[in-house]
Amino acid sequence: MLATTFLQDPNFLRILYIVAFALFIYGLSGLTGPRTAVRGNRIAAVGMAIAVIATLLDRGEGNWALIVIGVALGTAVGVPAARRVHMTAMPQMVALFNGVGGGAVFLIAWAEFRNTGGYRLEPTYVAVFSLFAAITGSVSFWGSNIAFGKLQEILPGRPITLGRAQQLVNGAIAAAAVACAVAIVAGSHSQLIFVLMLIAAAVLGNLVVLPIGGADMPVVISLLNAFTGLSAAATGVALNNPALIVAGMIVGASGSILTNLMAVAMNRSIPAIIAGGFGGGGVVVGATGAGEHVGTVRSTTAADVAVQLAYARQVVIVPGYGMAVAQAQHAVRELAKALEARGVQVSYAIHPVAGRMPGHMNVLLAEADVPYEQLREMDDINPEFARTDVALVIGANDVTNPAAKTNPGSPIYGMPILDVEDAHSVVVIKRSMNPGFAGIDNELYTRPNTAMLFGDAKSAVSALTAELADI
Amino acid sequence: MLLTNLTILVLAGFVGFAVISKVPNTLHTPLMSGTNAIHGIVLLGGLLVIGLAGNGAFNKVILVIAIAFGTINVVGGFLVTDRMLEMFKRKPEPPPAEDE
Numbered sequence: 191m192l193a194t195t196f197l198q199d200p201n202f203l204r205i206l207y208i209v210a211f212a213l214f215i216y217g218l219s220g221l222t223g224p225r226t227a228v229r230g231n232r233i234a235a236v237g238m239a240i241a242v243i244a245t246l247l248d249r250g251e252g253n254w255a256l257i258v259i260g261v262a263l264g265t266a267v268g269v270p271a272a273r274r275v276h277m278t279a280m281p282q283m284v285a286l287f288n289g290v291g292g293g294a295v296f297l298i299a300w301a302e303f304r305n306t307g308g309y310r311l312e313p314t315y316v317a318v319f320s321l322f323a324a325i326t327g328s329v330s331f332w333g334s335n336i337a338f339g340k341l342q343e344i345l346p347g348r349p350i351t352l353g354r355a356q357q358l359v360n361g362a363i364a365a366a367a368v369a370c371a372v373a374i375v376a377g378s379h380s381q382l383i384f385v386l387m388l389i390a391a392a393v394l395g396n397l398v399v400l401p402i403g404g405a406d407m408p409v410v411i412s413l414l415n416a417f418t419g420l421s422a423a424a425t426g427v428a429l430n431n432p433a434l435i436v437a438g439m440i441v442g443a444s445g446s447i448l449t450n451l452m453a454v455a456m457n458r459s460i461p462a463i464i465a466g467g468f469g470g471g472g473v474v475v476g477a478t479g480a481g482e483h484v485g486t487v488r489s490t491t492a493a494d495v496a497v498q499l500a501y502a503r504q505v506v507i508v509p510g511y512g513m514a515v516a517q518a519q520h521a522v523r524e525l526a527k528a529l530e531a532r533g534v535q536v537s538y539a540i541h542p543v544a545g546r547m548p549g550h551m552n553v554l555l556a557e558a559d560v561p562y563e564q565l566r567e568m569d570d571i572n573p574e575f576a577r578t579d580v581a582l583v584i585g586a587n588d589v590t591n592p593a594a595k596t597n598p599g600s601p602i603y604g605m606p607i608l609d610v611e612d613a614h615s616v617v618v619i620k621r622s623m624n625p626g627f628a629g630i631d632n633e634l635y636t637r638p639n640t641a642m643l644f645g646d647a648k649s650a651v652s653a654l655t656a657e658l659a660d661i
Numbered sequence: 662m663l664l665t666n667l668t669i670l671v672l673a674g675f676v677g678f679a680v681i682s683k684v685p686n687t688l689h690t691p692l693m694s695g696t697n698a699i700h701g702i703v704l705l706g707g708l709l710v711i712g713l714a715g716n717g718a719f720n721k722v723i724l725v726i727a728i729a730f731g732t733i734n735v736v737g738g739f740l741v742t743d744r745m746l747e748m749f750k751r752k753p754e755p756p757p758a759e760d761e
Contacts, residue, residue, distance in 0.1 A: 437702040
């Protein structure tokens with residue numbers, strides 16, 4: 191008996207929560223390098239286990255059956271999904287996991303509202319934080335689901351907008367959600383108002399993400415991640431649970447940092463991205479003047495490129511979303527190995543927004559066993575292009591477009607790019623001359639030192655490796 | 662209670678910024694999925710609320726769903742992050758790093 195009382199002592203439980211969040215922070219600080227990262231993630235997982243155990247100890251009475259059902263269901267779905275997902279599908283996986291987190295938040299807030307009869311006896315702050323959690327959780331759930339649908343190509347990747355009315359409608363719906371919340375805080379105990387608030391937040395989540403084009407996904411996923419984190423922190427304040435507060439705030443901070451980094455890497459403001467519409471062309475494209483850069487495009491063959499590569503001293507590979515789509519990462523690694531065997535120095539230039547989520551290219555290349563040290567960040571590799579014999583661009587487009595530096599009329603003007611054009615010779619592997627997500631002509635393709643190797647990334651790279659073997 | 666919680670909230674925000682700022686771009690995807698797993702901690706909220714007296718049938722249903730969602734988030738998130746990070750770790754040990 192004594193042991194049981196001790197275990198359920200609120201102070202003991204609080205200590206367990208403190209241990210748990212200390213482990214989260216310690217674990218995450220391991221993510222600063224690849225060698226400590228695995229351990230860091232596991233330490234954070236241990237922290238989570240401790241937090242869950244502490245919560246289970248906390249309760250006097252039963253409902254164990256329901257808890258077991260919930261946990262079993264979640265495990266049955268989560269474990270196989272995490273084990274089977276392909277690395278190329280990682281952005282949608284992250285979107286999905288983020289969404290269920292947001293879903294859990296708004297469901298919990300709803301249950302709490304019902305259980306307390308509309309916060310009848312609760313202090314005002316509990317209502318405020320719980321309602322904040324409900325709104326952000328619902329936005330995050332629906333927004334993440336739309337992001338998942340777009341990334342999984344269930345929904346069209348192009349922006350779906352309401353045109354000019356978009357921001358007005360979004361604003362009105364957000365105001366409606368907040369108005370419902372205010373009514374509840376002011377003393378309404380009506381569940382109808384709560385449900386209306388959830389619905390408004392759900393519509394808002396849909397409307398905010400639908401207009402986002404594929405290439406803006408890294409920003410949106412990061413932002414939704416921050417939302418879910420903040421909603422978890424708010425739940426923690428409402429339920430008076432320090433582990434939830436700390437964990438939620440850390441995720442909120444992480445999501446905000448990433449959102450900001452992505453936006454900076456595109457030279458666009460976060461509101462402008464959320465306002466949407468950029469990713470599909472339309473108005474913006476006209477600004478560049480379609481025929482402005484009619485130059486001659488030089489097409490080349492795998493055999494020619496293979497010779498070039500074989501006698502190069504330094505080759506820099508520039509991967510983009512095209513590599514992910516073609517699942518070409520293993521083929522790329524094979525090519526790099528063949529080059530290294532010939533004494534060519536190979537590295538990879540990774541633009542922060544290449545792909546569909548922060549760090550997307552790095553994960554794919556790591557899957558293909560590319561050594562961590564060969565993955566170079568933009569600022570680090572840019573000065574080296576001038577010393578590079580061949581820059582091999584695989585499925586990347588806008589992040590290599592010199593117009594970002596030279597053409598003030600271009601919609602991507604000011605966006606930091608990889609200085610690919612500085613290399614002695616540039617080879618671009620591309621399926622066709624179709625422009626990138628922004629519908630902008632890439633001046634790089636008409637430069638005299640650029641040659642185009644048309645084809646699917648995977649087959650083109652494999653062809654290069656094959657040709658290389660014959661030299 | 663509110664003030665204690667707000668103190669924790671603000672401090673945790675700053676700690677989060679300090680810790681996460683040091684994560685290199687290369688590890689941003691595992692960072693996202695790892696922090697994703699951590700916000701699955703809302704699972705605790707589900708466990709706490711389902712433990713309250715006076716939950717009706719409807720509440721029980723939505724709380725079981727919430728617990729299932731939270732579990733997917735936690736378990737799936739940590740597993741997938743582990744898988745990813747293993748890929749970064751394996752293969753040749755980096756040469757004794759020249760400090761940047």
